[in-house]
Amino acid sequence: MSVAANLAQARGRIAAACARAGREPAGVRIVAVSKTHPAEAVAEAVAAGADAIGENRVQEAAAKRPAVRAGTPWHLVGPLQRNKARLALEVFDLIESVDRGDLADRLETLLAAGRPGRVLPVFLEINVGGEATKSGVSPADAPGLAEHLSLRCPHLRLAGLMTVPPWNPDPERSRPHFAALRTLAAELAARLGVAGLELSMGMSEDFEVAAEEGATWVRLGRALFGERRPAP
Numbered sequence: 001m002s003v004a005a006n007l008a009q010a011r012g013r014i015a016a017a018c019a020r021a022g023r024e025p026a027g028v029r030i031v032a033v034s035k036t037h038p039a040e041a042v043a044e045a046v047a048a049g050a051d052a053i054g055e056n057r058v059q060e061a062a063a064k065r066p067a068v069r070a071g072t073p074w075h076l077v078g079p080l081q082r083n084k085a086r087l088a089l090e091v092f093d094l095i096e097s098v099d100r101g102d103l104a105d106r107l108e109t110l111l112a113a114g115r116p117g118r119v120l121p122v123f124l125e126i127n128v129g130g131e132a133t134k135s136g137v138s139p140a141d142a143p144g145l146a147e148h149l150s151l152r153c154p155h156l157r158l159a160g161l162m163t164v165p166p167w168n169p170d171p172e173r174s175r176p177h178f179a180a181l182r183t184l185a186a187e188l189a190a191r192l193g194v195a196g197l198e199l200s201m202g203m204s205e206d207f208e209v210a211a212e213e214g215a216t217w218v219r220l221g222r223a224l225f226g227e228r229r230p231a232p
């Protein structure tokens with residue numbers, strides 16, 4: 001199936017999940033995660049109306065973005081090294097994977113020296129499953145990192161939380177992790193006095209459960225583009 005047909009099908013499944021949960025489907029936007037797929041596939045997703053493009057490697061995104069029509073925001077969904085921060089700021093409109101104070105400080109320094117008035121929306125990546133091998137800040141350390149951003153990083157705007165729960169073939173196993181992210185977001189919003197935080201959760205296997213649990217962004221790779229391509 002084409003990317004457009006896959007996107008339409010995903011929107012239908014999101015609408016059904018939202019109906020079950022009593023939510024408006026327009027409240028769930030789709031990040032089309034195009035890693036390993038060529039710029040032509042990204043262009044198809046943009047033409048089909050994906051709400052954002054997601055990439056997990058800075059250099060790969062930098063190579064593709066010039067070939068894709070402007071107007072759709074690009075999100076970094078993978079881990080960011082400090083030495084790639086400058087390029088990441090050129091390529092991405094939103095960084096979903098902020099998980100450390102030193103990374104936030106690096107972005108802050110670059111933004112303060114860059115285009116006047118630019119404020120970068122960021123999500124904190126939360127390691128909800130407490131997996132040692134995964135990036136993300138622990139739920140316990142998230143309030144401290146959120147406060148660090150609000151006190152020390154005026155060029156970063158904390159706009160949401162992102163998570164990748166422990167992998168499991170049964171999407172129901174993701175549900176408690178998604179619910180935990182929603183609870184943490186409500187706590188942080190109250191603590192920081194902000195109106196609400198976006199919730200980026202749910203991938204190809206479990207996005208319907210995520211929509212039921214309050215996702216405002218789902219990140220879809222294989223559901224839109226098919227299996228990932230092997231590295232050239």
Ligand SMILES: *Cc1c(COP(=O)(O)O)cnc(C)c1O
Nearest residue numbers: 033056077203204219220221222
């Ligand atoms: C690859 C990736 C996705 C998309 O994964 P699929 O299972 O292919 O939908 C979502 N989020 C992150 C952080 C990713 O790296």
